[in-house]
Amino acid sequence: MVPSKTIALFPEASYGAALNCVGIAQELRRLGARPVFICHPGFSGVFAEYGFPEYQLADAASEGPTDWNDFIERHKDAFRQTPLEQLETYVGPTWDAIVDTAIQVEEPLRQLLARLKPDAIVLDNVVMFPAIANAGVPWIRVVSCAETEVPDPLVPPYLSGCGGKPSKEWQVFSTHYEKVVAPAHRRFSSFLNECDVKAPASPGFLDPSPWLNLLLAPEIIRHEREVPLDPETFVFLDGCVRRETPYVPPRFASHNDAPLVLTSFGSLGAMDVSMVKRMIEVFATLPCRFLVNAGHWRDEYQDVPDNVFIDSWFPQPSVVEQASLFIHHGGNNSFCEALYYGVPSLVMPYCWDGHDNARRAEECGVGLRLNRYEWSKGGLSGAIRTLLENADMKARLKANSEKMKAAAGATRAAEEILSIAATLPMRSL
Incomplete structure (x- = not known):
C-alpha cells in the first residue's frame, strides 16, 4: 500500500501567512495529499479549524518565541511614522525578534521534522530555518507578502512604500535599511553557519528555494523586472484564496439595500480602537452598510450607528465576495482577496509590506491609499465615494476577477508543490 504525500506547511507567526497556506492546503488535500501544519505558539486551533493536523513548536526552547501581540503593543507608536522612520523604530526590532524566534525554535523544529518525515516542506516565512535546509527533502518558498520581497533593480525597495522608477529616494531607503538590519543579519548569519547552512547575502534573510518559489502577486499589480525570474523555479500565483464558510450579512436598522463595505486592519491593526472609532463617525454619514472587524477589542465599541455592524471576526473571503x-491595511492576503473578487481597495497602511501594497494599489488603478492617521472626515468620505462610484475601475476589476478565478492560484500552487514532492520516491507502508 502506498500512502499519499505528506506536505508540511510552516507559515510565519502571522494570520496572513497562515491563512494563505490554508488555501494551498485545501487544494493539496483535494488533490489527495496529506497536508499538515507546523505552527508557532499562539496559533493553536487556527489550522485545526479547517480540518488539518497541527504540530506545535511550543515548549522546547529555553524561552518562548516572541509574543507578537505584546511586541506590536510596545511598538505601535511607530505606525504613525513614515516607512523610512520605521526602519529604526519598527523594522530593525522586528528583524531582531524574527531572528530570536528562528534560533529558539531550531531544535524543536528539527525534532518535529524527523518525526513527521514529510515529502516536501512549504515555508511561508521571511527567514531560513536550518532544520528545513537540512531535512533532506525539497522545500518550497512562498512569498505571501508583496512582490517587493524578491529584489530587482526595477522593483521598489522592500517595505519602502516607494513607487515609480528608480530614484534617489529608493537609494536612500535601501542604504538605511541595510545599515539598520546589519546587526540582526550578522547574528543570523553566524547562527546559520553554525548549522552548516550558507547565509544569504546582506541584507537578505532567505534565499530563493532551488526547487520552487511561489509568489502571491497577481498579474494586474505585478512589477516589470530588469532580470526576469526563472520560470522553472519561480511561479506567480493569481490569488491563493481559501474556501471559507458562507456569510450572510446581518439585517441593519437602515440602508439594507446600500453598498456593503468591509473594514478590516488585520489581527494587529484592530488594536487601534481610537482611529477606528473616528472612521465610524464618518461611516455614520454615508449611505452604505459597514462591517468592521474589531478583533479582540470588540467590547470597546458601545454606541454604534445603525448602518455599522462590528464583530471580532468575519470569514473574510466570503464577505469580500459580497462587498462593494x-x-x-495593505496585507497581501487582503489585497489579493479584493483583486480576486473584483473589489476596489482603500488601503490605510501602518507597517511592513502594507506600504508597498498601498502604493501599488494606487499606481495600478485598483484602489486608493490614505494615510492611516492624517485624514479629514471629508477626505475619508470622499475616498469612499470615489471608489464606489468609479465605473471604469469597477469594470477593470471585474475583468481581472474573472481572469484570476480562471487561473485558480491555489490549485496551481498545490499542483506545483506535488510535482516537486513527486521527485522523491514514495515510501511504502
Missing part, C-alpha cells in the same frame, strides 16, 4: 469596497 474593502478598506484594509
Whole structure:
C-alpha cells in the first residue's frame, strides 16, 4: 500500500501567512495529499479549524518565541511614522525578534521534522530555518507578502512604500535599511553557519528555494523586472484564496439595500480602537452598510450607528465576495482577496509590506491609499465615494476577477508543490 504525500506547511507567526497556506492546503488535500501544519505558539486551533493536523513548536526552547501581540503593543507608536522612520523604530526590532524566534525554535523544529518525515516542506516565512535546509527533502518558498520581497533593480525597495522608477529616494531607503538590519543579519548569519547552512547575502534573510518559489502577486499589480525570474523555479500565483464558510450579512436598522463595505486592519491593526472609532463617525454619514472587524477589542465599541455592524471576526473571503469596497491595511492576503473578487481597495497602511501594497494599489488603478492617521472626515468620505462610484475601475476589476478565478492560484500552487514532492520516491507502508 502506498500512502499519499505528506506536505508540511510552516507559515510565519502571522494570520496572513497562515491563512494563505490554508488555501494551498485545501487544494493539496483535494488533490489527495496529506497536508499538515507546523505552527508557532499562539496559533493553536487556527489550522485545526479547517480540518488539518497541527504540530506545535511550543515548549522546547529555553524561552518562548516572541509574543507578537505584546511586541506590536510596545511598538505601535511607530505606525504613525513614515516607512523610512520605521526602519529604526519598527523594522530593525522586528528583524531582531524574527531572528530570536528562528534560533529558539531550531531544535524543536528539527525534532518535529524527523518525526513527521514529510515529502516536501512549504515555508511561508521571511527567514531560513536550518532544520528545513537540512531535512533532506525539497522545500518550497512562498512569498505571501508583496512582490517587493524578491529584489530587482526595477522593483521598489522592500517595505519602502516607494513607487515609480528608480530614484534617489529608493537609494536612500535601501542604504538605511541595510545599515539598520546589519546587526540582526550578522547574528543570523553566524547562527546559520553554525548549522552548516550558507547565509544569504546582506541584507537578505532567505534565499530563493532551488526547487520552487511561489509568489502571491497577481498579474494586474505585478512589477516589470530588469532580470526576469526563472520560470522553472519561480511561479506567480493569481490569488491563493481559501474556501471559507458562507456569510450572510446581518439585517441593519437602515440602508439594507446600500453598498456593503468591509473594514478590516488585520489581527494587529484592530488594536487601534481610537482611529477606528473616528472612521465610524464618518461611516455614520454615508449611505452604505459597514462591517468592521474589531478583533479582540470588540467590547470597546458601545454606541454604534445603525448602518455599522462590528464583530471580532468575519470569514473574510466570503464577505469580500459580497462587498462593494474593502478598506484594509495593505496585507497581501487582503489585497489579493479584493483583486480576486473584483473589489476596489482603500488601503490605510501602518507597517511592513502594507506600504508597498498601498502604493501599488494606487499606481495600478485598483484602489486608493490614505494615510492611516492624517485624514479629514471629508477626505475619508470622499475616498469612499470615489471608489464606489468609479465605473471604469469597477469594470477593470471585474475583468481581472474573472481572469484570476480562471487561473485558480491555489490549485496551481498545490499542483506545483506535488510535482516537486513527486521527485522523491514514495515510501511504502
